[in-house]
Amino acid sequence: MDQTLAQYASLGQKDKAPAYLSLLQETLSHPDQSRLAADIHTIVDHVVNNDSVGPVVGRQVLADLAKALGAAAIKDSAIRRQVVEDTLAVVQPRLVSYEEQVNVLRFQLADLLEAEEEWSDAARVLMGISLESGQRSVSDEEKLRVYIRIVRLLLEDEDSTQADSYYNRAALLAHTTTDKETQLAFKLCQARIMDYNRRFLEAAQRYNELSWVADIDEEERKQMLSAAVTCAVLTPAGPNRSRVLASLCRDERTADLPTYNILSKMFLDRILRPAEIHEFEGTLKTHQLAKINMSSNDRLASIADDDDDDEGASISKRKGPSTVLDRAVLEHNLLASSRIYNNITFRGLGALLDLTPGAAETMARKMIEQGRLKGFIDQVDRLIWFETGNEDEEAQNKAGGLGDVEQETEDTGAAFTKRWDMQIRMTAAEVESIVQHLSNKSLLGAVTA
Known part of the structure; x- marks a missing residue:
């Protein structure tokens, strides 16, 4: 191989390109592929680093190699991956001269890594592609597709921080494409980013919208609908969540989902039991089980009044929710209890939620402050009083369309x-x-x- 390359180097400039391309094809088609990777490495190193060959011939050889690899001239994926990685390593010091060929090889390596489910490695390979070079014009639509693919790969490995950075780049270019597939891919990335950033209400709405798109495969639409239900359940309790729950619960497709039981119970404002919560927890992803920390003010407020309770009484020691799911369930159960009781003591609410009385009061106080729970707190009698919402609005949220039922109120003289x-x-x-x-x-x- 070395002698052949030395002979080709002494040829005239017009004869070098055909000679090297012929040698490359002969090497790729050789029946014994035990030394294939080493031989191609030798050829690439020679045409790239030998000044007598020149960048023009080098580009032709690399372009032909990339084309052959793209056409699966090497059947063994492990050898093909080794060839691509070796070629990129050899060319890297002279990247400026071989930018276009390197980009093609990087796309091929990303495909190989993605096929082997090495998501983060594939994303890093795509990050190395030069999209802002002055030597090569890259359209905004092509940049958008690359950014979307990087986001998707990073999210597969739960790397939401880097994914968010590339999503922001994609968002700036989203308006430049009219390709429906690209637009749908961007919207899915948007929903997943919201999901990972714990913006569950917005994520549920996006997933639900995508689940109705006819161009998406039926199985994928079902997965998006399931994701919408999951995000809706994890959404903080309040009127906004109630609207999303109503929309999903009235969707006939949700009845076939394994999460339908907890969805319907939340929609009907029923208190959730530990066994139901544990079953739903098994369907969640890692980021949806993230731990949450209480602020120092909430921690102090949660224990401030606990010392006033009778000693020896059976009181929970929990100071607040520990996970995203735990918080969503506790807030839901608090909202559900407001539909049952006119008022409740701190101790009683704490027993219902498995929290200390102080922690139960703190949770109710925050929900009232944020407008997600109607009521007021009597600190003297240690009572939480619940107020009724707008009856027409509540009726519209009930199953069966009971909001259309005409209801006349009487002045009975007592609230x-x-x-x-x-x-x-x-x-x-x-x-x-x-x-x-x-x-x-x-x-x-x-x-x-």
């Missing part, structure tokens, strides 16, 4: 009497709706018989 009467009306309306449904299905006669 709690009004609330009790309204609850009776709502219950009667629900019973009436069930009876009407059974009647439409011709099931009442069968039950009576």
